[in-house]
Amino acid sequence: MSEPEIHPHDPRWRRLPEERPRQILLAAIEVFGEYGIAGAKLEEIATHAGVSKGTIYLYFQSKEELFREVVRQLLVPAIAELEREVTGGNAADQIERYLRVHWARFERPGTAGWVRLVLTELPKYPDLAAFYFDEAIAKSNHVLGDILRRGVASGEFRTIEPVVAISMIKAILLTHVLWSEAPMPETLSAVRPRADRIDDIVDFVLHALRPCAPSHAAL
Amino acid sequence: MSEPEIHPHDPRWRRLPEERPRQILLAAIEVFGEYGIAGAKLEEIATHAGVSKGTIYLYFQSKEELFREVVRQLLVPAIAELEREVTGGNAADQIERYLRVHWARFERPGTAGWVRLVLTELPKYPDLAAFYFDEAIAKSNHVLGDILRRGVASGEFRTIEPVVAISMIKAILLTHVLWSEAPMPETLSAVRPRADRIDDIVDFVLHALRPCAPSHAAL
């Protein structure tokens, strides 16, 4: 209909073989996060990546394999990387730092989709889930477990099974990430929209861990 | 054609027509919970309900409308019903009771699907989410908020914004329900499989709420 102005340097596409896979993966994690595996359309991933449908197949064998690579190349490294950032200070400081580092990480737009991805899609792929657990979860569990054990030993924390505390901490963190994005977070949770929700989380977790006098909660 | 009560060649038995919609809704919540909205197939819902695909359309206009009715007729009432069961005792007892009642409720097979539905599918339908919030969440928030306010007032709990405590409690509860289900709970969380996980939850929550100073034990 409209004559696009044709310049001699108006190529329809460019050769970017080095960047393509990453472009596609980044587009994929976004779209998968929003719609899930079944609901994500390759067409949309391609558009987001600025390529055509067929191009995806130059780098990934299938939609499922693309999802697998998203987990392998983006999810797992991103999670694994977080663990390195938690250092220094006493146990409570480290817990706080752990929470804030993760929160900051997940505040980046589009990352809440990751949580949904992990919660709802990963269980369908046992091998992926196992890989994810080994490479990402186990490490963070180790980091958190160390902090908790140290805190308990030093009396900074009350006596608590590290594995239990870990699951509570992660439950709180992940769910609030999920609630923090998307349409109407406050609708599904009870949370009033607050930018500093992470303060509440830190506060709640540290209170739950602090040592106690004659506890009535031991019942 | 139909002389249902007497004829010896009568096929097994037949449900009253009025029950059809409910059969379908029950099948739908199960299948939606397992596969999500996009992944659920009407064929499978029909099979679960013991009817044919076409029959669904006699009672529901479309797949989406069916999902809406699932939320309206099953999810909301089921959640709303729970709130009535929490009564009596001091604030800590009531919190514990709240947690245990909900946990027991969600331990029924198939109910973890509800949680996934609410956490991951509902946000896509703002109007449904609002309805769900008004009819189900708001009530439970009210119940919990009352308990918390009373506990804080009586000194049983530390000073904490009820709305914050509510979101923490629900985050922990819902996530553990999700993890307690079928495919590899312990793989994606850090949780060792334990039947008494609810004890850990109660313990953690009450510790988080108890007063700060060397407790001069309320009550």
Added chain:
Amino acid sequence: MSEPEIHPHDPRWRRLPEERPRQILLAAIEVFGEYGIAGAKLEEIATHAGVSKGTIYLYFQSKEELFREVVRQLLVPAIAELEREVTGGNAADQIERYLRVHWARFERPGTAGWVRLVLTELPKYPDLAAFYFDEAIAKSNHVLGDILRRGVASGEFRTIEPVVAISMIKAILLTHVLWSEAPMPETLSAVRPRADRIDDIVDFVLHALRPCAPSHAAL
């Protein structure tokens, strides 16, 4: 563009579950025969059968499975059926009858495609080929072998390995069927278009089998 006259009894389709599979198979054998498995389009098979694309999948799991059923339900029975028609007379008469019966069979329009199907597609499916061999080829070999052995024993035919004569007879028959249809038969063979090509075939085969005086061909 054109308003089709809508009568109250102008249904867009009719329920014909009994006939559908056969309609589709008949359309499929035609289209497969013309284009091969890869070249055949389900769209065209559907059109030939007077149904929509989706309908094919109500009765056949996939394009390949459709092809398999064509072989199983149409090709093999059609070939097998032929063998029953060869009876009576001396050996030469029976050979002639065998040739003419098969020729008549393959003269039906569309059947030359069968030959191409068997020659070019069947080898790709070893299990199908084995089935076809057992159910169709082996029987016809048996029939032909019997005739030949009897002819040799009675002195009606010269001494010849039945298995050799069989392959010669089939080679001649199949190739001429292939040449007998399609665009320009006489172009690829040397054959002038003649309705009574089968007479030439009968003549040639019987001459090749007839007993001989001091043979110079025995070298």
Added chain:
Amino acid sequence: MSEPEIHPHDPRWRRLPEERPRQILLAAIEVFGEYGIAGAKLEEIATHAGVSKGTIYLYFQSKEELFREVVRQLLVPAIAELEREVTGGNAADQIERYLRVHWARFERPGTAGWVRLVLTELPKYPDLAAFYFDEAIAKSNHVLGDILRRGVASGEFRTIEPVVAISMIKAILLTHVLWSEAPMPETLSAVRPRADRIDDIVDFVLHALRPCAPSHAAL
């Protein structure tokens, strides 16, 4: 950039550019022969030829044009060349020589693909078929026709229309070449695998041609 003869780091060796089209044609006839026109992938032809996909388009306008050139530049000359080799001896000797020369020719690996190409793909391209007929078939028909006419005239052969004998001879020859190849020859034909199948063919053809009456041996 290119100093091909001297440099020690010169990659292996390189074909002269003039050979490229031939490389591609040779690869193409192989792949076309195995998979047919529709089933053949340019990617595979390129790989076989040791070039890239794009290179094919430097020499051939399209896949179909490539097939046309295969017929024009390889099939036709190869067939035409065969005719020159049949000389000397009496008619029967020449027929035998014709059969053995062709058989030897087609025994070269990959050449059975030619037969399939001619029998099953060529008919789809009437102009190609006509060209093939004029350039290859007509010549061989002429050669064979001459032999046959001479044989009939000398009494060495029985009275038979040359054109008929030609089609029988070619039918037998081509089909057995097809069956002699790779996937389950003995399954689709009745032929036991035998290295000396050509002896059977020669024997059968000569018997079919020999004079009828108690032979007073010509020559």
Added chain:
DNA sequence: CATGAATGAGGCTTCATTCAT
């Protein structure tokens, strides 16, 4: 010249929805 990255039309397949029975 040669490459191979990129494209996009076209085919197979699924499944929500419709409708004759």
Added chain:
DNA sequence: CATGAATGAAGCCTCATTCAT
């Protein structure tokens, strides 16, 4: 009412063809 056969839009994937490098 209920059925399930039939439809067809839409999505995944392939591969002949184009074109920047």
